[in-house]
Amino acid sequence: MTPEFADTTRNAIPVHMIEEGGQTAWSDDQPPHVQAWVTANGFTGALGSHLLIPGQDGAPMAVLAGYGTAVARARGRFHLAAVAANLPEGTYSIASGLPADQAGVEALGWLLSAYAFDRYKDQQGTKARLVAPQGVDAVRLQAIAAGECLTRDLINTPASDMGPDALEQAVHDLAGAFGASVAVTTGDDLLAQNFPMIHAVGRAAPQEPRLIDMRWGDAGPALTLVGKGVCFDTGGLNLKPGNSMALMKKDMGGAATVLGLAQMIMSLGLSLRLRVLIPAVENSVSSNSFRPGDILTARNGKTVEINNTDAEGRLVLADALALGAEETPDQMISMATLTGAARVAVGPDLAPFYTDDDALAQALSQGAAQAADPVWRMPFWAPYEKMIEPGIADLDNAPAGGFAGSITAALFLRRFAGDTPFTHFDIYGWNPTPAPARPKGGVGQGARALLAALPGVLGL
Known part of the structure; x- marks a missing residue:
């Protein structure tokens, strides 16, 4: 399902955005029967509320959409999507009341409200279709919505149907649609090609571990995206309890998000050289599982002491980052559902990111607001470097103590980025409660902010 704007304004029902308390000013210019209808229904413009105004034939002739107050709007996003979800099937157009600087965001929210994960059950999102508001880039918004829907579908699909094989196929499908190339290193070939940590984490699973390498574009600055593709995480020999394992189908959310961004x-045909690296594994339990106390040697020669097999995401990312750094791209960005510590710090709705580039951080913050x-920027805090240095090896994959877990994981990854400008996102990839344009389930985080920020950062 690809969300799209309506392709015609014919018979489109006008939607009037009304701030809370503004219903009287709007209805004063309407015929008496409309004024009476608005009053009788008690419409006040409360955020997310709506009122269908019938014509003489009983069919809707207009919609009033509550736009609330500035304080109420600041507590959420995609407010028009909340209205769209409750409208009858049909075509609608924004007639008045929507600030020009919010038109793009609200139109995107309407598009995303059409999403429903229907692979296993017949269900639908919003049936109401929107005519693209004047002044918005409809092509761009549709591309963003399509990428987000891909991310959601990949995360929502359980590991029974989204193991390393299926994730690889998803990359081939995407590459085929846009003329990209794909190379895959699988199984014991990972050892031969010097990806030892990807192999160690994934070797116990029925489906072989692999590194997926997609390339697109032959001119412009080089951008490498690295996405954690742990298709299911049992925790390995440090087995997770049942409650902690319940959502582990989403542990490939980083891979899903970089594919959506790609x-x-x-x-959109951006003028850059794109590379996407996805270490795709399942962290399983078997007689050949990697063990606590093992010391692994990464692709770049650094040794890593394994103090917890449930801190596996940083291991597979390390080999992929080391590979990406060998070409010294202009920017390398990793995205991963990496630590519970990030959720404790900022909750499920914020995507924390780490970068040493102040200009990129500022561009990301601005892009996040626009999109x-x-x-939320977090620090590569150098005084914590010693926490990931165990003494017996170069690095510790799971420092004791439990403090600064997201920061130490980010510092660990930075050790494999070499001299490449590096940014890391520690995302959640899941919306735990339904919200406008964001049903419960898989969700992309950070991709839209990056899309907005990268042109300025890369000089496109």
Whole structure:
């Protein structure tokens, strides 16, 4: 399902955005029967409320959409999507009341409200279709919505149907749609090609571990995206309790998000050289599982002491980052559902990111506001470097003590980025409660903010 704007304004029902308390000013210019209808229904413009105004034939002739107050709007996003979800099937157009600087975000929210994960059950999202508001880039918004829907579908699909094989196929499908190339290193070939940590984490699973390498574009600055593709995480020999394992189908959310972002980039034809690296594994339990106390040697030669097999995401990312750094791209960005510590710090709605580039951080913050894709900068805090140095090896994959877990994981990853400008996102990838344009389930985080920020950062 690809969300799209309505292709015609014919018979479109006008939607009037009304701030709370503004219903009287609007209805004063309407015929008496409309004024009476608004009053009789008690419409006040409360955020997310709506009122269908019938014509003489009983069919809707207009919609009033509550736009609330500035204080209420600040507590959420995609407010028009809340209205769209309750409208009858049909075509609608924004007639008045929507600030020009919010038109793009609200139109995107309407598009995303059409999403429903229907692979296993017949269900639908919003049936109401919107005519693209005047002044918005409809092509761009549709590309963003399509990329987000890809991310959601990949995360929502359980590991029974989204193991490393299926994730690889998803990359081939995406590459085929946009003329990209794909190379895959699988199983024991990972050892031969020097990806020892990807192999160690994934070797116990029925489906072989692999490194997926997609390339697109032959001119412009080089951008490498690295996404954690742990298709299911049992925790390995440090087995997770049942409650902690319940959502582990989403542990490939980083891979899903970089693929959604890649689709946006390719669909919009950005002038850059894109590389996507996905270490795809399942962290399983078997007689050949890697063990606590093992010491692994990564692709770049650094040794890593394994103090917890449930801190596996940083291991597979390390080999992929080391590979990416060998070409010294202009920017390398990793995205991963990496630590519970990040959720404790900022909750499920914010995507924390780490970068040493102040200009990129500022661009990300601005892009996040423009795209209604909230992010929050966290520090590569150098004094904590010693926490990831165990003494017996170069690095510790799970420092004791439990403090600063997201920061130490980010510092660990930075050790494999070499001299490449590096940014890391520690995302959640899941919306735990339904919200406008964001049903419960898989969700992209940080991709829209990055899409907005990268042109300025890369000089596109």
